[in-house]
Amino acid sequence: MDNGRSVALLDAYRPALVPLAYNLTAAAFPLMKIYPAFGCVQEGITEGYVNDDTLIVESSSGTMALGLAIVCRWTGHRLTIVSDYACDPLIQMRLRDLGAHVEIVSHPSATGGYQRARLDRLGEIRGEHPNSWWPNQYGNPANAKAYSRFASQLVETLGQIDCLVGTVGSGGSVCGTASYLRMLFPELIVVGVDTFNSVLFGQLDGPRALRGLGNSLMPTNLDHTMFDEVHWVSAAEAFTATRLLHRKTALFRGGTSGACWQVARHWAERHPNLRTVCLFPDDGHRYVQNIYNDSYMAENQLWLASLPGCPQEVKSPREAESEWSWMEWGRRTYEQVLSEMPNASRSTPLVSSV
């Protein structure tokens, strides 16, 4: 696929920059993962890991799988996705329509949950196929690097940006975008949004109702020293915020967009003289069965009568319990924050290679 066409395809997925307030702009992506999917595959080709016959194989429960399936449709590569129960039927249908082979792992691993189990199965598949390649969104720097086009769009449209708010899953979008913006604006404030029971910012692994952000394993694409603040939001808060966002602005978005909006809206109001950009990673289509289904929301107690007006401040990650909380992270390393925690347990293992 020639370079000009590939860039045109990528541009078709560029975000709309939507002003939500005079000092708050949302980058509403149709599917933000197209950027790292495209970036990783392109780099694989450039570096010689990927040729026309390479089988591309990735572990994902959602949007990264879809992003890769779309990119592989453009490039003509074979794709296998290793997923789990959380991979909803709509995504599975789309993946198969796009020519991807989908494997579902049935049991979680003893440590590291379903994420570990998927990676183990991925390793087996790679062993069976010598000419195969794993984009590795959690560890591949090409993920974070892929956001140059987006950072360019932001600067060209908005000029100076003072604060970036985004949900964190692999660390690619927030750390990638922020690293480019900080070349020009070293004072840029970076606010990460995580969810409870995610290990990313010092909590202990546990079941998470909110998908698309948080992690059971620590991705190397997450550079903790980029973050000034970290927030934790619950699934109920994020889902309620996503519905409120739709009611207020007509933006039809996924759960991570609601989570991000909840934090960014508050941050922008508290900093009226600063320009804030928030990332809305995907649109609402994949969430019609849950977030946009009133019965589902009621049955699962996900509709909150109102969102908290402001978050609880915590001094340490594990003080954040079940309601919107935030912490001054201060661009420290994970180890620095961990060492200052009372009764800190041993550090979380990194994502190991397959």
Added chain:
Amino acid sequence: MSFQVDVRSATALTPQGSGQSIAIAQYGELFQGVVADEEQNLHRCLVSLPCSKLHSAAKFTFTDQDTVTVLPCVKEKARRAALLALKRLDAPFSGGVLEIESNISEGKGMGSSTADCTAAVWAVAKALQRSISSRETAEVVVNAEIASGNTMFERAVLFAHREGRVLEYYSQPLPGMVILGLDTARDETVDTLDFPAACYSSREIENFKVLRAALRRAITTQDVELLGRVSTASAEINQKFLPKPLFGHICQISHEVNALGVAVAHSGTVMAILFDLADPSCNAKARSATTMLSQIGITEVLRFQI
């Protein structure tokens, strides 16, 4: 141009006519790196920081000799530029004397050979009473000197300096700035052609995408602060390839006086501190900076404006 015709022998033509012109210097670049065109091919490119306080002056006079000679005879690139210009403009004569006078220091990143060559091309055109566009001038100059600044253009352009091609025209001129130019290594020079072109990493190429977008925004919206940030970021990337002594100290001074930022010669020794012309405290800031520069041993500073 006028020439005498001997009616008895039509081949006896005596060339007469001369032309003079001036071309300005630069003080390093606001941006230098690698960008992609519409077909995604990469090009090395730059935006020069123009300095009209320094210039080269050229005079070209047709003579009946076979070729072009230049005074002083070391100005070989300018001589080549004059020859190429004669050819480009289909001159009826091929011989003349080119005289170059310049107050631009050589080997410093101030575009002395670009100014010599540009002035030579324009002097030849004047001698022929012909016009030549900036774009054509750029092509001739790059042919003569292999790599060139973009000072032959009236306004800033994103210039592929080894190809003589404009990659992007901007809709506005550079916003007004006061500039303090200085030399970080007075006793050293850099030969642009000997100095190897920077080998950028793929990450740096992605960085340039963002800087290019910021540069476009800064010029289009006359955002002089953003322009200062772009220039500083470009200078920081370049510091890896051709480090400037005292770079850190000069950046620190720029920061302390609240200047816009710094610019560097990406293949030279000079640097500049940039100030907003529209800032009422601009003069005071420039004076503070001059004092602080002298405290680190930089006592010669050229103040100019764009």
